[in-house]
Amino acid sequence: MISLSSQESIYLDFAATTPIDPRVLEAMNNSFQQYGNSESVHDFGFKSHEQLQMSRKMFAESMNVHPREIIFTSGGTESDNIATLGVTRKFMRDNPGVRPHIITSAIEHHAIWKSCEYLEKLGVNVTYVPVESDGIVAVKKIQESITKNTILITIMHVNNELGTIQPIKEIGKLAKDENILFHSDTVQSFGKIYIDPNEMKLDMLSASAHKLYGPKGIGLLYIKNSGRRTPIDDWNEQEPDEEDFFLEPIMFGGGQENKLRPATVNVQSIVGFAKAYEIMEEVRNEEMNRLREFQQELTGFVLSTIPDSRLNGHPNNRLASHNNFSFKNVNGFDLLTELDQRKIAVSTGSACIAQSDEVSHVIEALRLPSEYQQGTLRISTGRYTTSDHIKRIKIALEESVNKLRK
Numbered sequence: 586m587i588s589l590s591s592q593e594s595i596y597l598d599f600a601a602t603t604p605i606d607p608r609v610l611e612a613m614n615n616s617f618q619q620y621g622n623s624e625s626v627h628d629f630g631f632k633s634h635e636q637l638q639m640s641r642k643m644f645a646e647s648m649n650v651h652p653r654e655i656i657f658t659s660g661g662t663e664s665d666n667i668a669t670l671g672v673t674r675k676f677m678r679d680n681p682g683v684r685p686h687i688i689t690s691a692i693e694h695h696a697i698w699k700s701c702e703y704l705e706k707l708g709v710n711v712t713y714v715p716v717e718s719d720g721i722v723a724v725k726k727i728q729e730s731i732t733k734n735t736i737l738i739t740i741m742h743v744n745n746e747l748g749t750i751q752p753i754k755e756i757g758k759l760a761k762d763e764n765i766l767f768h769s770d771t772v773q774s775f776g777k778i779y780i781d782p783n784e785m786k787l788d789m790l791s792a793s794a795h796k797l798y799g800p801k802g803i804g805l806l807y808i809k810n811s812g813r814r815t816p817i818d819d820w821n822e823q824e825p826d827e828e829d830f831f832l833e834p835i836m837f838g839g840g841q842e843n844k845l846r847p848a849t850v851n852v853q854s855i856v857g858f859a860k861a862y863e864i865m866e867e868v869r870n871e872e873m874n875r876l877r878e879f880q881q882e883l884t885g886f887v888l889s890t891i892p893d894s895r896l897n898g899h900p901n902n903r904l905a906s907h908n909n910f911s912f913k914n915v916n917g918f919d920l921l922t923e924l925d926q927r928k929i930a931v932s933t934g935s936a937c938i939a940q941s942d943e944v945s946h947v948i949e950a951l952r953l954p955s956e957y958q959q960g961t962l963r964i965s966t967g968r969y970t971t972s973d974h975i976k977r978i979k980i981a982l983e984e985s986v987n988k989l990r991k
């Protein structure tokens with residue numbers, strides 16, 4: 586048994602959120618010098634505006650899109666809400682009496698799931714396509730769900746609990762062929778897997794800074810053609826035709842962010858987000874390779890050393906940082922508490938339901954044998970994970986599972 590008192594706490598919950606990278610903090614601190622409102626028409630405003638536009642340009646260049654196709658939001662949740670609610674309400678306004686249909690998956694984050702549940706209350710039809718037992722959506726099942734009223738397909742890129750990577754390129758192709766809008770929640774993958782929205786045939790993409798060592802409360806939504814159906818030749822054209830838009834705002838106020846997302850722009854956080862993304866681009870390969878080695882070591886250890894354990898989700902088609910295990914006849918919440926007492930921070934699944942011991946909809950969607958359902962644990966690694974941390978979690982995990990089973 587290891588002595589607890591002398592050990593530092595270790596954080597293995599990077600899928601819930603990440604610590605801020607010191608380089609991001611420095612960029613934000615410098616940015617606070619320019620405190621003007623980015624929309625103000627004076628030098629203070631212009632300086633802030635310049636920082637805002639430089640950050641936007643950085644994202645646009647990396648993603649091969651036009652800067653006007655990116656709007657900044659308060660994070661992944663808001664981006665997901667604009668994509669789902671904004672598209673559906675606009676359609677319902679334009680087509681009174683027609684009942685729209687949305688296709689999503691059974692493993693989406695609550696930001697999509699709850700938005701869809703709300704839309705159902707407005708009379709929208711929603712299909713929650715099941716996943717296979719490996720936690721991946723079958724494109725064929727999406728295809729089979731399409732109806733003449735399908736207006737939107739929204740499928741996440743990487744699942745937050747399992748780390749499984751969804752076939753968004755194939756889904757994008759299907760959506761394009763069927764002339765249906767396609768949105769992906771890429772909050773878990775953004776920066777960690779390179780995404781070119783045009784190559785993936787995405788009409789919208791949600792991202793969030795705090796999953797990639799940036800600040801909390803800031804994210805972006807990529808919107809193809811700034812939300813217009815007709816391709817844009819001249820980005821400087823005056824007042825576009827309202828009829829042509831495929832989405833509308835969900836909040837109302839000023840005209841910031843292409844009139845789609847009002848509120849004084851959070852320039853400092855945007856600067857931090859851009860810096861975090863830039864760093865991620867630089868270190869991506871090396872960092873992901875390192876985490877992949879940890880993943881293989883941890884998975885190999887758990888499956889070979891802890892009896893009646895299983896890895897949830899596809900063994901290879903997953904992000905390098907995510908490890909999700911189930912232990913037969915062990916309660917995941919008890920296991921998390923045991924590990925917390927050993928100063929190791931992990932999670933049972935999504936942070937949104939972390940305080941309850943109900944089985945998440947993601948784990949339910951995998952249809953695990955019932956003795957394994959309660960015992961899930963997500964161990965997610967990141968930039969500051971060391972081989973010593975992996976050593977400690979291996980020992981602590983084995984001890985804790987044995988203790989709980991006694």
Ligand SMILES: Cc1ncc(COP(=O)(O)O)c(C=O)c1O
Pocket residue numbers: 600601659660661662663665694696741743744745770771772773792793794795802803804
């Ligand atoms: C897949 C996914 N979507 C959306 C969100 C919500 O993002 P935010 O916390 O920036 O609102 C999260 C955060 O946990 C997530 O993992």
